[in-house]
Amino acid sequence: MTIDIKGLTKHYKEIVVVDQLSLCIEKGEFFALLGQNAAGKTTTIKMLCGLLPPTDGDAMLDGESIVHHQVAAKKKINISPQETAVAPNLTVLENLLFMGQIYGCSKIEAKKRANAQMILFGLTPRQSSKAKTLSGGYMRRLSVAMAMMSNPKILFLDEPTLGMDVRARRDLWKILSQLKGEVTIVLTTHYLEEVEVLADRVGIMHRGKMRALGTIQQLMHETKKHSLEEVFLELTEEDSL
Ligand SMILES: Nc1ncnc2c1ncn2[C@@H]1O[C@H](COP(=O)(O)OP(=O)(O)OP(=O)(O)O)[C@@H](O)[C@H]1O
Numbered sequence: 328m329t330i331d332i333k334g335l336t337k338h339y340k341e342i343v344v345v346d347q348l349s350l351c352i353e354k355g356e357f358f359a360l361l362g363q364n365a366a367g368k369t370t371t372i373k374m375l376c377g378l379l380p381p382t383d384g385d386a387m388l389d390g391e392s393i394v395h396h397q398v399a400a401k402k403k404i405n406i407s408p409q410e411t412a413v414a415p416n417l418t419v420l421e422n423l424l425f426m427g428q429i430y431g432c433s434k435i436e437a438k439k440r441a442n443a444q445m446i447l448f449g450l451t452p453r454q455s456s457k458a459k460t461l462s463g464g465y466m467r468r469l470s471v472a473m474a475m476m477s478n479p480k481i482l483f484l485d486e487p488t489l490g491m492d493v494r495a496r497r498d499l500w501k502i503l504s505q506l507k508g509e510v511t512i513v514l515t516t517h518y519l520e521e522v523e524v525l526a527d528r529v530g531i532m533h534r535g536k537m538r539a540l541g542t543i544q545q546l547m548h549e550t551k552k553h554s555l556e557e558v559f560l561e562l563t564e565e566d567s568l
């Protein structure tokens with residue numbers, strides 16, 4: 328198992344944003360974390376990535392605790408955050424090389440990885456463009472490509488397709504499908520079609536708690552619904568708690 332979350336909790340003063348979350352994600356699994364706005368998805372991902380300290384609980388990332396072995400845990404993962412972390416005045420290639428440097432690659436190795444990522448993400452023709460001149464969709468592609476520069480075992484993608492046009496979104500799905508099985512991926516999105524295409528398993532968060540967990544088929548069966556959208560609406564209904 329690659330991710331083992333136990334009782335992960337985040338409070339802001341008296342407000343509980345993530346509430347005793349426990350969850351296991353297998354090696355190579357593609358896991359979709361769903362939930363309406365403010366459900367606690369980004370907070371969960373930030374805690375798992377070491378960007379935010381948990382109030383309580385812990386998680387093991389490929390055997391390393393995010394509380395007790397933060398540096399080792401961080402080496403296992405990378406993230407394409409909800410607010411993209413692309414440097415606007417650097418070119419596409421420079422952004423990728425910069426990430427390589429941060430992760431301690433030699434120049435030659437960084438160049439090699441950058442070229443491989445640019446090919447995979449269709450960014451080669453834009454390698455000399457400053458990031459600030461990219462469209463939103465290309466910016467997101469670059470953000471995911473940058474996250475892949477560290478060869479992570481676990482990749483967190485927080486709304487990677489936000490604002491992408493239909494084709495760009497499908498292109499990114501194709502790329503993510505290629506990564507499937509090799510990298511453990513945790514994705515958040517509000518586009519349920521993407522979950523249907525990509526995810527092995529789905530978790531639906533509601534008010535900081537995990538409301539449901541399973542394959543889409545299992546969730547439809549349990550709730551007697553005919554689509555993921557119906558399941559989602561049923562489980563996130565305020566009165567249904
Ligand atoms: N620094 C903070 N201080 C206080 N409350 C916060 C802070 N950061 C986040 N929150 C609150 O935590 C809750 C969960 O936020 P989070 O960003 O995790 O939601 P989300 O599920 O990612 O939502 P979205 O789908 O809109 O991205 C929200 O109510 C938010 O206002």
Ligand SMILES: [Mg+2]
Binds near residue numbers: 485
């Ligand atoms: Mg979010």
